[in-house]
Every structure is written in C-alpha cells, then in structure tokens.
Amino acid sequence: MRTYTKYEFLDLLEDKLRKQRMTTVDDATDKDLFYAIAAIINDEVRQAGLETVKRYRQNKERQVSYLSLEFLIGRLIESNLVNTGFKAVCDEVLTDLGRSPRAVYHEEEDAALGNGGLGRLAACFLDSVASLGLAGNGFGIRYRYGLFEQHIAEGHQIELPDNWLKEPYPWETRRAEEAVTVNFGGSVDYITDDDGNYVFTVTNPQKVTAVPYDVSIVGYRNDVVNNLRLFKAEAADHLENATYNSRLDEMNAIDQISAVLYPDDNSEDGKLLRLKQQYFLVSATIQTLVKRFKQTFGVPLTQFHDKNVIQINDTHPTLGIPELMRVLMDEEGLDWDAAWHVTTQTFAYTNHTIMQEALEKWSYDLIRQLNPRVLMIIEEINRRFCEDKPTEDIEEIAIISDGLVHMSRLAIVGSFSVNGVAALHSEIIKNYTFNAFYRLTPDKFNNKTNGITHRRWLQNANPELSRLITERIGDTWVTHPEQLEQLMNYTDDVEFLEQLHAVKFSNKQRLKALIFEQTGITVDENSIFDVQIKRLHEYKRQLLNVFHMMYLYNTIKDNPAINMQPRTFIFGAKAAPGYKRAKEIIRLIHAVADTVNADPAVGSRMKVVFLENYNVSLAEDIIPAADISEQISTASMEASGTGNMKMMMNGAVTLGTMDGANVEIDERVGRDNIIIFGLSSDDVIGYQHNGGYNARDVYTNDDRVKRVMDQLIDDTFNHGKSFDDLYYHLLKDNDPYFVLEDFTAYVEAQERAAALYQDKKTWQRMSLVNIAQSGRFSSDRTIKEYNQDIWKLHNNQ
Numbered sequence: 176m177r178t179y180t181k182y183e184f185l186d187l188l189e190d191k192l193r194k195q196r197m198t199t200v201d202d203a204t205d206k207d208l209f210y211a212i213a214a215i216i217n218d219e220v221r222q223a224g225l226e227t228v229k230r231y232r233q234n235k236e237r238q239v240s241y242l243s244l245e246f247l248i249g250r251l252i253e254s255n256l257v258n259t260g261f262k263a264v265c266d267e268v269l270t271d272l273g274r275s276p277r278a279v280y281h282e283e284e285d286a287a288l289g290n291g292g293l294g295r296l297a298a299c300f301l302d303s304v305a306s307l308g309l310a311g312n313g314f315g316i317r318y319r320y321g322l323f324e325q326h327i328a329e330g331h332q333i334e335l336p337d338n339w340l341k342e343p344y345p346w347e348t349r350r351a352e353e354a355v356t357v358n359f360g361g362s363v364d365y366i367t368d369d370d371g372n373y374v375f376t377v378t379n380p381q382k383v384t385a386v387p388y389d390v391s392i393v394g395y396r397n398d399v400v401n402n403l404r405l406f407k408a409e410a411a412d413h414l415e416n417a418t419y420n421s422r423l424d425e426m427n428a429i430d431q432i433s434a435v436l437y438p439d440d441n442s443e444d445g446k447l448l449r450l451k452q453q454y455f456l457v458s459a460t461i462q463t464l465v466k467r468f469k470q471t472f473g474v475p476l477t478q479f480h481d482k483n484v485i486q487i488n489d490t491h492p493t494l495g496i497p498e499l500m501r502v503l504m505d506e507e508g509l510d511w512d513a514a515w516h517v518t519t520q521t522f523a524y525t526n527h528t529i530m531q532e533a534l535e536k537w538s539y540d541l542i543r544q545l546n547p548r549v550l551m552i553i554e555e556i557n558r559r560f561c562e563d564k565p566t567e568d569i570e571e572i573a574i575i576s577d578g579l580v581h582m583s584r585l586a587i588v589g590s591f592s593v594n595g596v597a598a599l600h601s602e603i604i605k606n607y608t609f610n611a612f613y614r615l616t617p618d619k620f621n622n623k624t625n626g627i628t629h630r631r632w633l634q635n636a637n638p639e640l641s642r643l644i645t646e647r648i649g650d651t652w653v654t655h656p657e658q659l660e661q662l663m664n665y666t667d668d669v670e671f672l673e674q675l676h677a678v679k680f681s682n683k684q685r686l687k688a689l690i691f692e693q694t695g696i697t698v699d700e701n702s703i704f705d706v707q708i709k710r711l712h713e714y715k716r717q718l719l720n721v722f723h724m725m726y727l728y729n730t731i732k733d734n735p736a737i738n739m740q741p742r743t744f745i746f747g748a749k750a751a752p753g754y755k756r757a758k759e760i761i762r763l764i765h766a767v768a769d770t771v772n773a774d775p776a777v778g779s780r781m782k783v784v785f786l787e788n789y790n791v792s793l794a795e796d797i798i799p800a801a802d803i804s805e806q807i808s809t810a811s812m813e814a815s816g817t818g819n820m821k822m823m824m825n826g827a828v829t830l831g832t833m834d835g836a837n838v839e840i841d842e843r844v845g846r847d848n849i850i851i852f853g854l855s856s857d858d859v860i861g862y863q864h865n866g867g868y869n870a871r872d873v874y875t876n877d878d879r880v881k882r883v884m885d886q887l888i889d890d891t892f893n894h895g896k897s898f899d900d901l902y903y904h905l906l907k908d909n910d911p912y913f914v915l916e917d918f919t920a921y922v923e924a925q926e927r928a929a930a931l932y933q934d935k936k937t938w939q940r941m942s943l944v945n946i947a948q949s950g951r952f953s954s955d956r957t958i959k960e961y962n963q964d965i966w967k968l969h970n971n972q
C-alpha cells in the first residue's frame with residue numbers, strides 16, 4: 176500500500192470532501208470527514224483486496240472459512256488506518272485543521288454484530304489472519320439490528336434497538352451478483368437412478384435469497400486484504416404466493432431472518448428464528464464455497480477438503496455439516512462415503528462453554544420444519560455413528576436422543592478437530608463434558624488458548640503506552656508481540672516504572688472525564704480503578720464484587736474514621752433482556768452506587784460507577800485506565816475470557832479465580848504478579864458431583880455474609896423495592912455459583928490488592944510484568960497455532 180505525505184493526504188481529503196460530500200474542509204462536519212477518510216482508505220484497500228484474491232486464485236491456495244453467527248467488530252476506522260499505515264498522517268492532518276481525530280473517528284457506529292467474548296474473538300481472529308498473511312475469510316450475518324443499546328433508568332436496564340445502519344456503512348460492498356438461494360421447509364421426494372441409487376429432491380421449499388455484503392479485512396501493513404462476507408436475507412424476485420398481500424407477508428417473514436442478533440450469551444435460546452438464522456448462514460456459505468471451488472480448481476469435489484477448511488465458532492454453525500453432505504450428495508452426485516470423507520476432513524469445531532444450559536439442543540421436529548432433507552441426513556449420520564458403539568455409551572454420545580438433536584455431538588462427530596479455548600477448559604472437555612467422545616477419538620481433541628489483537632487493544636487503544644514501549648524496546652513488538660517480554664529488563668528501572676505510572680495516570684484522568692460526562696460522578700484518579708466489564712451473568716459473579724462493595728461500605732459505616740485505600744469500582748455490563756436475575760444484579764449495582772456515592776461519611780474513599788451500553792468502543796476507553804482486572808468467575812465456568820488478556824496487556828493486575836485463561840496468565844506472570852483466590856475448578860466440580868456445599872451454613876456462620884445478605888432485603892440500599900429474588904435464590908437454590916462460599920477468600924484477596932497498591936513500587940513492577948508477559952495472549956499466537964495444528968495453510972509472509 177502506498178504512503179502519503181501530509182500534503183498529499185490533505186489533497187485527497189479535500190477531493191473526497193468535494194466529490195463525495197459536496198463540501199470543503201472549512202465547512203465539513205465530523206461526519207463528512209469520517210466518510211471522506213473512509214473513502215480514501217477504501218480506494219487503497221479495495222485495490223489491494225482485488226490483488227489478494229487474484230494471488231490466492233493463481234496460487235490455488237487452500238483457505239480457511241471462519242463461520243460465526245457473531246462478529247463483534249466495533250469501529251473499523253482506526254484499525255484500518257493503523258493497518259494501512261495512514262494513521263499518523265491522518266491524525267496530523269486533522270489536528271492541523273483544528274479538528275479532533277477522536278471526534279471524527281467516533282462518528283463511526285460501533286458494529287455490534289455479536290454479544291460478547293465469542294463474537295469479539297471472531298473479530299480479533301480476522302485481524303490476525305490477515306496480518307499474518309493467511310488466506311482466510313469470515314462468514315456471518317448482516318443483522319439489520321445488532322446487539323441492543325442499553326440505557327439505564329432508575330437502575331433498570333432498558334433495551335433500545337441498535338439502528339447501526341441508519342446511515343450508510345462505508346466499509347461494506349453489496350454483491351448481488353454473488354447471491355445464492357437458501358431453501359427452507361418443503362417436502363422430500365426421491366427417485367431411483369439407473370444404478371438403483373436414491374436421488375433426493377425437495378419440493379415446494381420457501382426460497383430465500385442470501386445477498387452478500389463484503390467487508391474488507393486489512394492486514395497490518397502487508398498488502399493482504401481478506402474478506403468478511405455478511406449475508407442479508409431477501410425475498411426472491413418472483414415470490415410464488417397467490418395474492419399481493421400474501422407476497423407482502425412472505426417478504427416480511429423473510430426480512431426477519433437477518434433482522435436481529437439474538438441478545439443471548441452463554442445460554443441456549445430455543446427460538447425457531449434463531450435456528451433459521453443458523454441454517455441461512457451455513458447454507459449460503461457452503462453453496463458459495465462449493466461454487467468457488469468448482470470455478471477455481473477444476474478438480475472433482477472429492478478434493479474439496481484439500482482446498483478448504485471450515486472452522487465453526489461454537490455449535491451455532493453446526494448445520495453446515497449436514498448441509499455440506501446435502502450439497503455433495505444431492506447436488507453434486509457424490510455417494511455417502513465420499514461425501515462423509517470430504518465433510519469430516521473439512522470441519523473443525525471450537526467449543527466455547529461447558530455449561531449445560533448453553534449447549535445447544537434443537538427439537539427434532541423443529542429441524543424437520545426447517546429443512547426435512549437436512550434432518551434425514553442428521554438421522555443417517557447418527558445411525559451410522561451409533562451402529563458399532565457400546566450400548567452403555569449411547570446415551571452420552573447419541574446425536575439424537577429424547578427428540579432432541581445435540582448440536583455439540585453432531586459437531587464433534589462431523590469434525591476432524593475439536594478444540595477448547597484455554598488449557599483448563601480443554602482438559603475439562605476431555606475429562607468431563609465430552610469424555611465419551613474423547614475416549615473414542617482422543618486425537619481430535621486439542622487446545623487453542625484464545626487471544627486478542629494487540630493492534631487494537633494496545634497499539635490503538637493505548638497510544639501513550641505503545642509509544643513508551645517502543646521508546647524502550649523498539650517497534651518489533653508490533654509484528655512480534657512476544658517481544659514485549661524484553662520489557663522484563665526494566666522491572667527495576669525506576670525511571671521507566673515512573674513513566675509507566677504517568678501513562679496510567681493520564682489514562683485514568685481521561686476516563687475520569689468520561690465518567691463525569693456520562694454519569695455526573697466525580698471520581699478520584701488517585702484511587703484504585705477496580706474494573707469489571709463483561710456481560711452480566713451469574714457465573715461471572717458480578718454479585719460477588721457487589722457483596723464486597725457492600726461489605727466495604729459497612730466497614731466504613733462501622734468505623735467512620737478508618738483509613739483505607741480509596742477505590743473506584745467501575746462496571747460495564749449488558750444483561751440478556753429475558754434474563755431477570757442478571758437485570759436484578761444491575762439494579763443492585765445501581766442501588767449500592769446511589770447509597771455509597773451520596774453518603775458524606777464515605778467521602779472519597781469509595782465510588783461506584785456503572786457505565787451504560789458496554790461495547791467495544793467503551794472497552795477501548797476503559798481498559799487503558801484499569802488498575803485491577805476483575806476475573807472472578809466460578810472456577811470451571813469461564814472457558815477462557817479475553818477481557819482478562821486486554822486488561823493485562825494494558826498493565827492492569829488480575830484479581831481472579833483459577834479459571835479459564837487466568838490459569839495461563841498466572842503461569843506467565845508468576846504468583847507475585849497476580850492475585851488469585853477461591854475455589855479451584857476441581858473443588859467446584861467435586862461439589863457439583865458429590866454435594867457437600869451448603870450455602871445456608873455459610874450464611875448462618877459468617878456474620879459478614881449474613882449482614883450483606885440481609886441488606887438485600889432491608890432498606891440499606893434499596894429505594895422501595897428490595898432484592899428478594901437474589902436473597903431467596905442464594906439460599907433456596909443453594910448458591911449454584913458459590914458466591915457465599917468464595918466471599919471470605921475474595922475479601923481477603925481485595926485486602927491484599929489494596930496493600931500491594933499502596934506499595935507503589937511493587938504495584939508498578941507488577942503492572943510492568945503483566946504488560947511484558949502479555950505477548951502470548953495476542954491472537955497472532957493463537958492463529959499461528961490454529962494454522963500449524965488445524966488449518967495448515969500456506970504462509971504468504
């Protein structure tokens with residue numbers, strides 16, 4: 176990609192403003208500038224994209240297709256500027272014009288086509304695949320409305336539609352000429368061909384057009400531009416319905432398929448429309464890949480898997496397995512064995528959860544309604560798979576049982592690789608969740624610890640820290656993040672530690688201003704910024720954090736003169752709209768915040784802040800300012816976490832349980848540089864299998880626990896409406912997430928954190944070690960491992 180001087184870039188900008196926005200630099204709004212800059216980027220990127228495709232074609236390259244129902248990409252303008260190399264010159268031109276680059280870039284709507292970690296992972300992966308020069312593309316759905324926008328009214332979460340396409344999205348290109356047709360419903364017929372084989376056809380299906388919208392994925396300064404293809408559902412041009420009104424009805428029904436992202440994370444959502452979205456995505460993708468394969472390679476489809484690998488992000492795209500079987504057999508004439516060989520050499524499955532309520536199961540009847548031929552194929556896969564298996568194992572491994580199709584089982588049987596997303600999680604999968612499958616095919620199972628793109632989460636989100644790092648160790652860390660480890664040479668360099676501290680302090684001042692602007696709360700930038708930002712879920716245990724805040728408040732009220740480390744507790748969290756208990760926890764955070772922040776007896780020792788509408792852009796503002804990273808999930812339940820990695824990379828110290836990737840963070844930084852507490856995953860799994868935990872005993876025997884519990888239902892924190900559900904749930908349902916059991920250990924860990932923070936030198940050193948050891952958690956490392964062990968693509972760099 177070419178480079179520009181300031182003057183050349185300004186010329187281009189003026190030209191785009193004139194021709195595309197009909198304005199001048201003097202009159203341009205921030206929005207005009209945003210669109211003009213996007214146009215400059217697109218001119219370069221689309222050219223490079225064409226050349227990338229041409230190169231892949233000429234080299235007949237094997238490619239990975241990353242299938243995901245979620246891509247939480249956030250704003251693209253800064254990462255596109257960084258990766259094209261235009262960022263510095265663009266910043267400079269805007270600044271010279273007296274404009275704020277930040278204000279201009281923030282004109283972009285956050286593309287929130289995902290819920291949380293799983294969707295953000297897919298976005299980080301695309302960045303790393305392109306930046307490593309690998310031939311890989313994403314496939315997803317272009318939801319008209321992304322994840323809801325969260326507003327808080329008197330402590331209650333209100334959901335508003337996320338109208339992110341209200342204005343044109345500059346990064347997408349509609350490709351109507353590459354649309355494919357997805358069939359829903361209908362009935363299955365068959366004829367017998369000359370060789371006596373059955374040939375299946377579906378009659379009277381509902382035909383839905385899947386129209387691709389392509390978004391360029393720019394590699395970091397390497398001229399590689401890959402693609403994210405997002406499908407939109409549209410009615411076919413000639414709907415065959417009888418009347419105009421029934422045609423309109425059908426058009427509306429079809430629009431619904433890509434209308435909204437289901438706001439659901441870590442729980443199964445049994446909606447028919449969601450299943451339709453899944454089949455819509457996989458059918459459109461598989462048809463596209465088969466078509467491209469035939470056009471590009473000119474060899475029989477029995478070699479499809481030599482040129483294609485499909486990574487499925489959790490079970491949501493699992494129907495791709497029977498769909499590829501269907502296309503290979505019914506449309507391309509392969510027999511079962513040949514099609515099965517190709518399919519099982521093509522698919523690789525990433526598991527993201529072991530929680531039973533999140534493992535997808537769809538009713539047999541629903542899948543028949545969705546597409547009867549696909550159901551037939553699933554039945555046959557199941558029949559053949561179970562045929563030679565011992566009866567005592569069948570209950571644990573049957574793909575279809577009790578009228579339900581177990582998507583994770585279908586995914587395992589149909590894939591050549593099954594991976595978990597952190598070392599601990601991958602062990603739990605092998606030893607518990609999918610143990611029967613592991614015993615059958617141990618070699619399929621592997622681990623790929625998650626990662627995050629350091630280009631977005633460090634280089635771009637924390638420019639001051641990036642500059643400081645580069646001053647010390649040069650800039651090779653940008654392409655080789657493991658080089659951050661060179662920073663270990665400075666752990667006793669007082670000057671460097673002070674500089675690091677100064678950067679954190681200025682990031683905290685910026686966040687302080689944002690907090691004031693959003694909430695009217697004034698926080699102390701000298702206090703600990705104690706941050707828990709992630710989706711609201713009981714297993715993530717925001718409630719444990721709240722109980723500790725209540726306990727601290729009680730301590731201050733009991734000893735008004737007590738001298739303690741000032742703290743600012745910062746939350747960001749969306750709750751799924753139907754998840755009542757999670758919404759009650761949001762209400763509780765606000766109730767505690769209102770009481771604590773308004774109590775003159777507390778003063779500046781403690782503030783509680785909830786920033787509404789947590790999303791990628793807000794995360795980019797908060798993370799550089801975090802001192803403590805709260806990663807306190809019930810051990811065994813957080814598969815990996817990636818928020819932990821983002822905060823570590825920005826110098827926050829993790830306060831967490833031995834869960835998910837925390838275990839590997841602990842391993843990297845050493846126990847002196849992380850604060851670990853609470854039950855282990857073995858403890859938790861032991862309690863779950865053999866009982867032995869009694870929440871009421873903890874409540875009865877621990878005065879501090881009893882006091883905060885009772886405050887859920889008295890009037891200390893509530894303003895008229897108490898938190899009965901939370902209170903009774905913990906006692907009657909025996910606290911399934913072990914909040915009460917871990918309370919004492921958590922309070923003790925928080926006390927250790929405060930003491931360490933007060934020893935400034937020690938804390939600064941801990942912070943530095945975390946940054947220095949974070950290179951391993953770059954998604955570049957993760958993607959290299961996927962490629963070496965699973966994808967085996969040619970390396971273009």
Ligand SMILES: *Cc1c(COP(=O)(O)O)cnc(C)c1O
Nearest residue numbers: 291292709790791794816817818
């Ligand atoms: C990274 C990220 C997540 C995942 O956070 P966890 O703490 O790993 O659950 C969720 N949402 C957004 C917006 C993120 O950027």
